[in-house]
Amino acid sequence: MKFKNRIHSNRFQRFSYLGASVILSVFFTSCEPDETQVVTNFTTITMQDEFDVAGAPNSDIWGFDIGRGTDGWGNKELQYYTDRSDNVVVEDGMLKITAVSESYQGAAYTSARLKTQGKFEQKYGRFEARIKLPWGQGIWPAFWMLGSNFDTVSWPQCGEIDIMEFKGQEPTIITGSLHGPGYSAATPVTKSYELINDRFDTGFHVFGIEWGEDYINYYVDDVLYNQITPEDADGEWVFDQPFFIILNLAIGGNYVGAPTTNTVFPQEMLVDYVRVYSAE
Amino acid sequence: MKKFKFISYFTFAIAGIVTTALVSCEREFSEDITLATFPTIPEVFTDNPVNLTDEFFISFDPADGANVYGFDTDNDAYKGTQAIKIDVPAPNDPNGSFIGGIFLDRGEGRNLSEYTALTFWAKGSTTATVGLFGFGTDFIEDKYTVSLEDTSLSTAWKKYIIPIPDPSKLVQEKGMFIFSAGTQSTGNLGYSIWLDEIRFEKLNTFAQARTSIMSGLDVNRRVYNGEIIIDETQQTVNLGDGTELVTNIAPAYLDFHSSDPTVVQIDAQGKIIVVAAGTATITASFNGVEAAGSLIVESNGEFISAPTPTQDAADVISIFSDTYENVNIDFYNGYWKPYQTTTSADFDVKGDNVLVYENFNFVGQQFSDPTVDASAMTHLHMDVFIPDTLPSNAKLILTIKDFGANGADGGGDDKTQKVTILSSQLKGDAWASIDIPLSLSQRSKVGQFIFENGGSAVTNLYMDNVYFYKQ
Numbered sequence: 048m049k050f051k052n053r054i055h056s057n058r059f060q061r062f063s064y065l066g067a068s069v070i071l072s073v074f075f076t077s078c079e080p081d082e083t084q085v086v087t088n089f090t091t092i093t094m095q096d097e098f099d100v101a102g103a104p105n106s107d108i109w110g111f112d113i114g115r116g117t118d119g120w121g122n123k124e125l126q127y128y129t130d131r132s133d134n135v136v137v138e139d140g141m142l143k144i145t146a147v148s149e150s151y152q153g154a155a156y157t158s159a160r161l162k163t164q165g166k167f168e169q170k171y172g173r174f175e176a177r178i179k180l181p182w183g184q185g186i187w188p189a190f191w192m193l194g195s196n197f198d199t200v201s202w203p204q205c206g207e208i209d210i211m212e213f214k215g216q217e218p219t220i221i222t223g224s225l226h227g228p229g230y231s232a233a234t235p236v237t238k239s240y241e242l243i244n245d246r247f248d249t250g251f252h253v254f255g256i257e258w259g260e261d262y263i264n265y266y267v268d269d270v271l272y273n274q275i276t277p278e279d280a281d282g283e284w285v286f287d288q289p290f291f292i293i294l295n296l297a298i299g300g301n302y303v304g305a306p307t308t309n310t311v312f313p314q315e316m317l318v319d320y321v322r323v324y325s326a327e
Numbered sequence: 328m329k330k331f332k333f334i335s336y337f338t339f340a341i342a343g344i345v346t347t348a349l350v351s352c353e354r355e356f357s358e359d360i361t362l363a364t365f366p367t368i369p370e371v372f373t374d375n376p377v378n379l380t381d382e383f384f385i386s387f388d389p390a391d392g393a394n395v396y397g398f399d400t401d402n403d404a405y406k407g408t409q410a411i412k413i414d415v416p417a418p419n420d421p422n423g424s425f426i427g428g429i430f431l432d433r434g435e436g437r438n439l440s441e442y443t444a445l446t447f448w449a450k451g452s453t454t455a456t457v458g459l460f461g462f463g464t465d466f467i468e469d470k471y472t473v474s475l476e477d478t479s480l481s482t483a484w485k486k487y488i489i490p491i492p493d494p495s496k497l498v499q500e501k502g503m504f505i506f507s508a509g510t511q512s513t514g515n516l517g518y519s520i521w522l523d524e525i526r527f528e529k530l531n532t533f534a535q536a537r538t539s540i541m542s543g544l545d546v547n548r549r550v551y552n553g554e555i556i557i558d559e560t561q562q563t564v565n566l567g568d569g570t571e572l573v574t575n576i577a578p579a580y581l582d583f584h585s586s587d588p589t590v591v592q593i594d595a596q597g598k599i600i601v602v603a604a605g606t607a608t609i610t611a612s613f614n615g616v617e618a619a620g621s622l623i624v625e626s627n628g629e630f631i632s633a634p635t636p637t638q639d640a641a642d643v644i645s646i647f648s649d650t651y652e653n654v655n656i657d658f659y660n661g662y663w664k665p666y667q668t669t670t671s672a673d674f675d676v677k678g679d680n681v682l683v684y685e686n687f688n689f690v691g692q693q694f695s696d697p698t699v700d701a702s703a704m705t706h707l708h709m710d711v712f713i714p715d716t717l718p719s720n721a722k723l724i725l726t727i728k729d730f731g732a733n734g735a736d737g738g739g740d741d742k743t744q745k746v747t748i749l750s751s752q753l754k755g756d757a758w759a760s761i762d763i764p765l766s767l768s769q770r771s772k773v774g775q776f777i778f779e780n781g782g783s784a785v786t787n788l789y790m791d792n793v794y795f796y797k798q
Contacts, residue, residue, distance in 0.1 A: 182535055182565060216569035219532060246567060249534045309571055311535070 087259045089173035089324035094163075097320045098142045104135065108167055111135075112160040112295075114152070120160075121202075124187070125299035125306075127154035135159035141317045144188075144296045146181065148312035156312075160295035168195040168289035173324040174210060175255030176294070181314035182248035185306030186215025187297040188316045190254055192290040203231035206285035208263060211254035214303045215310070218246040221254065223265035225275050229282020236280055238265065238273040251319055258286065259326075294318060364498065365438040371430055371445075371503045371525040374407040379432060379503070385466060386428040387507065394423030403521055405448040405484045410523035415455070415508045417517045427507030429464050430525075436499040442527035445473075445489045445504070451480035452519040456512035461489060463577065465502035472577040474505065480520065490533055490564050490572070492580045493614060532567030538581065538613035539563075541620040548622060551630030553676050555591075555599045557583070557609065557622060581611040581618060590626055604628030630676040633710035633758045633791035644699055645794040646692065646776070649680055654694050660684070661691035681712075682790040689779040692793070698730050698772035704795035707763045711748075711790055717755030718784035723748040727767055730774040742769045747781070758791075765795070 096108055111130040112120075119125065126146065128134070134157050136143050146158040176190050189212045194205030207226035214220070224237035242252075257264040263286065265273040277284040296316045299305040306312075370377035387393035397414035404410040418424040445462045461474030475489050491497060504525055510516060539561050560581055563573045583599055585591040590605035599609060604626050611618040636643070636650045645651035647659065659682055660671040669690040672683040684690055707727065724747050731740025744767040753759045767773075776793075780786065 184569070218534070218565060218569060219567050245531045246534055249531070311537070 087171075087257075087326050089171075089257060089326055091325050091327055092322060093169060093172065093325045094167050094323040095320065096142075096322075097140070098137045098318065099140055101138045102136070103130070103132070104137055104142060104161060108163055109161045110164060110166060112162060115154060119300055120297070122297070122300040122302060124297045125154060125185075126156040126158040126297060127152045128160045128295070129157050130159065131157075133157065135161065141319055142294070144294065144316040144318070146186065146296050146298050146312065146314045146316075148306075156298040156306075158296045158298060160293060160297075162291055162293045164193075164195070164197070164291040166291075167323070168291045169323060169325065170287065170289045171259050171325065173255060173257050173322075174292065175253055175323075176210075176321045177251050177253045177319040178211070179249075179251045179315075179317040179319075180213050180215075180218075180247040181296065181316050182215045182218050182246075183306065183310040183314060184216040185299050185303050185310050186213075186314050187300060187303040188213050188215075189293070189295055189297070191293050193293065194285060195289045195291055197291075202226075204228050204285065206288075206290070207231070207235075208256060208258070208286070208290060209235070209237075210256050210265070211267075212302070213247060215248075215314070216303065218248050221247060221267060223256070223273055225263060225280065225286075227280055227282055227285045230280050234281075236275050240265075240267050240270070240272040242267075251317070260287065292321065292323075294321070365436050366434075367438050367441060369439075369442060369527040371447075371527070372411060372522070373524060373526070374404070374409040376430070377526075378434075379430065382433065383430050383503075384428055385431055386426075389423055392424045393428070394420055394426045396422050397426045398428075401521060405450075405521075405523035407523075410521045411525075413506070413508065413520040413522065415510055415513075415518050415520060417510055418515050420517070425458075425507065425509035427459070428505070429466060429502055430504035431465055432501045432503055436501040437497075437503075439491065439497040439500050439527050440494045442529050443491055443494055444528055444530045444533070445491070445525070446486060446528050446530070447504075447525040448484050448486050448523045449478075449480055450482060450484045450521050452482070453513060453516075454482060455480050455508075455510075455518050455520070457506065457508045457520065458511070459505065459507040460487065461505045461574070463497075463500065463502045464505045465500075467501070469502070470577060470579045471496055471500065472502070472505075472575075474575045475572070476575065484521075484523075488530065488533065488566060488572070489574060490530075490536070490562075491527075492536065492538075492562050492574075492576045496580065530567075533564045533572070535565040536613070537563045538576075538611070538616070538618040539620045540578075540581070540611045540618050541622050543619040545621045545623060548624055549672070550601050550624045550626050550674070551676050552601050552603065552626065552628060553630070555601060555609070555622070555624065557599065557611070560611070560618075562613070578611075581613050584610050584612065586610075591624060601626045627714075630679075631758065632676070632679045633681075633712070634760060636708070636792050636794065638708075638794075638796045642797040643794050644701060644704060644796075646694060646699075647680075647682060647793040648791065649678065650792065651794060654699055655696055657693035657695055659692050661693060663689075663691060679791075682793075684778075684788050684790070685786075687778075687780055687786050687788055689777060692776045692778075693736075693774060695730065695734070695736065695774040698734050698774040699795070701765065701767075701770040701773045701795045703797055704770070705765060705798045706796055707765060707794075708760070708796055709763075709790060709793045710758050710760050711753060711788055712758045713753055713755055713785060713788050715755060715787075717750060717753055719750065720783045721750035721753050721785050722781040722783040723753065723785060723788075724779040724781045725763070726775075726777040726779075727765070727770075727773060728775040728777065729767055729769050730772045731769065732772075734772050734774070736775060742767060753785075 144159045151157045191209040197205040203226050209224040212222045220241045222239045224235040226235045263275045368378045376383045386395040394416045399412050400409045401412035457478045463472035560578050562576045583593050585607050587607040590607040592600045606625050609622040643651050645653045668686045668688045670685050727744040729742045746763050
């Protein structure tokens with residue numbers, strides 16, 4: 048993959064895809080970067096897990112959230128998170144998070160939520176993962192980040208960057224969002240991206256952000272589909288501190304609604320790799 | 328599955344524009360060329376039928392009630408200049424009570440293996456439910472049929488998708504499209520359907536196919552040696568908008584397996600053949616993935632057919648037989664509520680149709696449209712087979728009912744003859760031929776038989792060759 052000049056080429060694709068307004072296209076009709084544009088290339092790898100070693104996930108990188116949290120992790124989610132190999136395992140060169148329909152500790156489903164809190168945290172950079180998503184009504188996988196001051200300032204002051212969220216009942220659409228003080232829960236800065244003549248549960252796709260001072264760019268595969276800047280946020284910009292990564296597969300909850308009898312279990316979220324880069 | 332006959336053509340008036348326009352830019356094939364595959368043209372109908380002859384539409388059989396007059400084109404198109412317009416007739420339409428048929432490739436057929444779905448745009452003059460849309464029916468083999476039942480149309484154009492279960496099988500397909508529509512959903516009011524942009528497409532927006540046989544259940548069935556056709560085969564796919572779509576798919580898309588090849592064999596063509604007595608479970612797989620559901624067959628081995636009747640056909644009025652032409656029948660099981668427990672599991676073994684009554688307490692057979700004039704007949708014949716050992720108290724009570732002057736059941740003018748068949752006249756695990764002399768004085772409008780077990784332990788029986796005859 049070519050990392051140089053990613054922002055420019057992607058930005059061009061973004062606008063050709065969205066058919067942006069005339070004013071913007073004046074800037075970007077050429078593939079060349081505008082000379083006044085601030086450009087950061089994130090080319091130095093700072094963390095990568097290719098999930099090549101079978102067994103439990105690498106404990107130097109990954110920890111777990113266990114249980115049901117408070118009020119279903121704040122979203123009325125239905126699953127109980129475990130670190131059992133039934134729910135989370137590395138095999139076949141992939142991290143497999145499996146949602147199972149089973150009665151467990153008072154919950155109707157089990158699944159897993161991995162996080163790098165206290166193990167890997169970084170301010171700015173490129174964060175991406177290659178993932179094949181599960182499917183079906185009530186299935187809610189996500190690749191996202193929380194500010195590392197989460198335990199001291201609490202949410203949403205810590206900030207939340209949702210690199211990818213997916214509703215199993217909308218197999219062609221993912222959403223990238225930003226939550227912070229004044230723009231959280233039901234009112235984040237958010238945008239969806241829809242695949243054309245394809246879906247997210249039949250193959251692997253790369254989900255990522257490029258995050259620098261005063262911007263976060265969202266992309267899927269080689270398509271940059273959104274840029275969020277402090278001007279877009281209706282409140283304090285809290286994205287100038289280290290964040291940690293979360294990978295999880297939730298079942299039910301406010302965002303997706305409950306599974307139905309049509310929802311097929313078990314469901315698997317397959318992660319081929321997670322890679323993080325910083326600027327040179 | 329309903330079989331449709333090939334009978335009438337509908338000649339479609341196409342303008343010559345398309346063909347003439349193409350002639351000039353088409354290159355001739357050199358004599359050396361050999362075509363590797365059949366044409367891969369995806370379009371079926373855009374503004375005109377594409378690469379199909381004028382006679383591309385073949386209606387269902389008018390003898391079955393199909394109306395051949397409601398098929399036309401219209402300028403109200405989704406795209407371009409023309410769409411197909413179908414006028415769905417009301418049930419009392421003298422030209423036929425429903426409309427439907429197929430679009431046939433009258434050439435060699437098409438190679439559709441690079442596509443994943445049939446798609447089309449449709450709308451209705453009202454929000455009607457159309458009984459059937461699909462493809463793969465050619466009225467010849469009907470091998471790789473796929474059908475979507477009960478599609479709700481909107482009054483605005485909407486795109487419909489019918490996935491191809493396994494495109495690699497459609498290397499020479501002639502059945503481009505099928506539809507069938509009646510007025511069940513509109514309170515018997517006729518309406519119109521418009522169809523446009525019918526084509527095969529390579530769509531990647533649906534996935535997660537799940538296949539089932541026998542409605543996904545484990546079903547037990549008593550059978551005899553011979554072929555079994557499992558046509559309760561379905562597939563569910565998840566569409567791009569997240570909805571689940573269920574289609575009926577031909578059994579030829581599946582591979583069948585038998586748990587005991589000494590009882591049930593799957594031959595090279597995928598046919599399921601029962602070869603001996605015993606029990607075997609039939610399961611299926613689709614592209615290597617197990618289908619839900621199974622059929623557990625309990626085979627009784629070789630079926631012994633009832634004796635073939637020898638009466639001269641001119642002296643016979645047949646109610647049920649394969650030897651004579653039967654009169655028009657209302658039903659062989661009236662499913663009379665609320666006390667009847669009898670269910671039917673009729674089968675045919677190598678073309679020999681047999682009535683099978685299970686959980687038998689009583690059952691009615693009716694033939695009132697028209698009633699039977701048995702005045703010249705002297706006897707009623709029937710062959711009865713009671714599976715397993717004959718119960719010692721075995722008994723069968725038959726009531727022959729004449730509907731009288733009004734030709735209808737009831738009304739005070741009915742006359743009956745009641746006959747009790749005793750265990751001495753019946754046999755266990757074998758056919759017993761029973762001939763009953765007719766004593767009913769009024770028998771010019773016979774319309775019904777009622778069979779009862781008279782409280783005996785006869786709860787299962789087979790019946791064949793039920794007919795009046797003149798000695």
